Amino acid sequence: MSGAPLRDRTVVITGAARGIGAALARDLARRGARIALLGHEGPLLAAVADGLPTATRVCELDITDEAALERAAVEVGTHLGTPSAVVANAGVAEGGPFVTSDPAVWRRVIDVNLTGSAATARAFLPDLMATQGYYLQVASLASIGAAPMMSAYCASKAGVEAFAHSLRAEVAHHGVAVGIGYVNWTDTDMIRDADRHPVLRELRGHMPPPARRLYPADRVAARLADGVEHRSTAVYVPRWLRLAQAARAALPPVVLRVSRRELARLEAEDPLRHTGLLGAGGAADLTGRPTRP
Numbered sequence: 001m002s003g004a005p006l007r008d009r010t011v012v013i014t015g016a017a018r019g020i021g022a023a024l025a026r027d028l029a030r031r032g033a034r035i036a037l038l039g040h041e042g043p044l045l046a047a048v049a050d051g052l053p054t055a056t057r058v059c060e061l062d063i064t065d066e067a068a069l070e071r072a073a074v075e076v077g078t079h080l081g082t083p084s085a086v087v088a089n090a091g092v093a094e095g096g097p098f099v100t101s102d103p104a105v106w107r108r109v110i111d112v113n114l115t116g117s118a119a120t121a122r123a124f125l126p127d128l129m130a131t132q133g134y135y136l137q138v139a140s141l142a143s144i145g146a147a148p149m150m151s152a153y154c155a156s157k158a159g160v161e162a163f164a165h166s167l168r169a170e171v172a173h174h175g176v177a178v179g180i181g182y183v184n185w186t187d188t189d190m191i192r193d194a195d196r197h198p199v200l201r202e203l204r205g206h207m208p209p210p211a212r213r214l215y216p217a218d219r220v221a222a223r224l225a226d227g228v229e230h231r232s233t234a235v236y237v238p239r240w241l242r243l244a245q246a247a248r249a250a251l252p253p254v255v256l257r258v259s260r261r262e263l264a265r266l267e268a269e270d271p272l273r274h275t276g277l278l279g280a281g282g283a284a285d286l287t288g289r290p291t292r293p
Contacts (some may be wrong), residue, residue: 007032015090017044019188023221040288063116069123088117096274113156132175135165145251177231188277
């Protein structure tokens, strides 16, 4: 097994219909893993599954629906075997000034990114304890350094980082490893949509050149897959992002200085507007979430 540690192991991926999640499913399947794909957009999940060389299971659900996640855990265990790894990747984002934000949209970002990750862990932790498995929480550069106009997203990603640290200490004595994937700007529907909005595009453009670069989803997925394979405590994509971790105390003053100047200029040119949930994944979340009574 040392040459192929994921062969015939079951791996669960949330947010697997597109972007990083779909790319990660393809990479892990090439390493021999059986893949359970969770998220909205059943036809897209099925299309990803159909292209994989190993056994798969598709569970179409809303990541904040705890009962659906519990049913998915039973279904995955029955059809693919008890999971050895779970990747909490599902996420949404919206941009705009906090003061005029729609509370329901702001809360939804927190619910999907933070509460949905916790619900995923809760549903699958009994399986990971049984297999002494691995839980990978996909976080972000936003976990290390918050940016303006993305308050819900930054809060949620800082939250999942703290959640993963807490969970790691809590389950280590059960043999379960917990990792955090720190991911920079990735070429996905979400980020391409963000770039259509002048303020978000300008703010990214004022970041240092390495930090504002878009990275291909396949490259990001390959690094995360390495993390799953090696049960890594932290995965930085790109690798230099580790330096931002070391300098995180210095980031808020730098962000403040740039934002004070640039947001004043941009707001003078045009009112700062809200984006709504970004990308096709955001649109799918709007149509795919369960109706609340």
